[in-house]
Amino acid sequence: MTTRASNTTTAARIIAVVADVMAFVIGLWILMYLLDANRANDLVEFVRETARWLAGWSHDLFTFDKEWARVVAGYGLAALVYLFVGHAAAGALRRR
Known part of the structure; x- marks a missing residue:
């Protein structure tokens, strides 16, 4: 394998891992929200703020009557987009 191919493969892995981590954080917030995690906890607050920043473009995109549905749909959409775009x-x- 040439150095260029190796560098391309490494860059592809990094992009995929970053997309996975972003989707994981968003998914973790959805889970914490659904399980009614203690928002006074520093870890919960960190995950919430990070997920809110990552999903800033989609967190209030839907207007379902139930708040849990808005959270799951809005944040879930962001997680799916990050996974799809990152892995694409x-x-x-890798194909280059």
């Missing part, structure tokens, strides 16, 4: 970009890099 990584796959495109």
Whole structure:
């Protein structure tokens, strides 16, 4: 394997891992929300703030009557988009 191919493969792995971590944080917030985690806890607050920042473009996109449905749909959409785009970009890099 050439150095260029090795660098491309490494970059693709990094992109995929970053997308996975972003989706994991968002998914973790959805789970914490659904389980009514203590928002006074520092870890819960950190995950909430990070997920809110990552899903800033989609967290209030839907207007369901139930708040839990808005959280799951809005944040879940962001997680799916990060996974799809991140892994698509990584796959495109690997094919180069």
